[in-house]
Amino acid sequence: MLVVVDHPLIKVHITVLRDHMTGTDEFRSRLTALTRLLAFPVLQDLDIVPMTVTTPLAQTTGYKLDKVPVLVPVLRAGLGMVEGFRDVVPNTVVSHLGMYRDHHTLKPIRYYSNFPTSYHDHPVILLDPMLATGGSAVDALDYLKQEGAQNIRVVSIISAPEGIKKVDECHPDVNVFTAQLDEGLNDLGYILPGLGDAGDRQFGTVLD
Ligand SMILES: O=P(O)(O)OC[C@H]1O[C@H](OP(=O)(O)OP(=O)(O)O)[C@H](O)[C@@H]1O
Numbered sequence: 453m454l455v456v457v458d459h460p461l462i463k464v465h466i467t468v469l470r471d472h473m474t475g476t477d478e479f480r481s482r483l484t485a486l487t488r489l490l491a492f493p494v495l496q497d498l499d500i501v502p503m504t505v506t507t508p509l510a511q512t513t514g515y516k517l518d519k520v521p522v523l524v525p526v527l528r529a530g531l532g533m534v535e536g537f538r539d540v541v542p543n544t545v546v547s548h549l550g551m552y553r554d555h556h557t558l559k560p561i562r563y564y565s566n567f568p569t570s571y572h573d574h575p576v577i578l579l580d581p582m583l584a585t586g587g588s589a590v591d592a593l594d595y596l597k598q599e600g601a602q603n604i605r606v607v608s609i610i611s612a613p614e615g616i617k618k619v620d621e622c623h624p625d626v627n628v629f630t631a632q633l634d635e636g637l638n639d640l641g642y643i644l645p646g647l648g649d650a651g652d653r654q655f656g657t658v659l660d
């Protein structure tokens with residue numbers, strides 16, 4: 453299922469991310485602010501269990517997370533979405549997945565992973581700001597499922613219809629949350645109008 457998260461502040465932040473004049477510092481801080489807003493609907497159905505808490509005056513019922521979510525940022529660009537989630541989820545786990553898209557074939561190349569030994573029954577949140585052809589998301593989901601993850605959701609900032617279709621065809625059980633559904637892809641597989649290369653925009657790896 454696709455959820456396009458609608459909020460006036462999300463629209464404002466995306467406009468700044470899109471702007472080619474926005475520098476790396478502003479890009480990173482807007483991406484964090486936007487991700488924080490996305491975290492609420494993404495985590496809406498987290499299970500909590502009751503516990504007793506003692507206030508200065510009495511005992512009462514409180515709640516704690518049943519299973520802490522595992523955040524999976526796809527390197528590099530997904531790194532910029534970690535802080536926003538960590539701001540709102542206490543003691544979450546961050547497991548990195550290294551992946552880049554070959555510039556010629558547009559196929560994803562996986563080069564790194566670092567996961568805790570037992571996370572399979574925890575909610576897994578795949579973080580990558582750009583969902584373009586969908587190749588990287590599908591490959592990451594294949595990998596996570598192969599490793600035993602059962603409850604996975606994908607969070608992106610900007611998605612292309614082509615990528616959403618591909619994820620839905622290959623992983624119909626996975627919910628995708630996005631802040632913006634754009635028009636499509638150009639000949640090089642970049643999202644239009646998009647925001648350019650989300651990794652380069654964050655880390656300044658394109659100099660002029
Ligand atoms: O849906 P797809 O067509 O697979 O494209 C999306 C992927 O491309 C970007 O990564 P990129 O290859 O630029 O790596 P980077 O984050 O290291 O820059 C983006 O962050 C996704 O991982």
Ligand SMILES: O=c1cc[nH]c(=O)[nH]1
Nearest residue numbers: 584642643648649650
């Ligand atoms: O538009 C796009 C497509 C893939 N990756 C990006 O960073 N941007």
Ligand SMILES: [Mg+2]
Nearest residue numbers: 649650651652
């Ligand atoms: Mg990139």
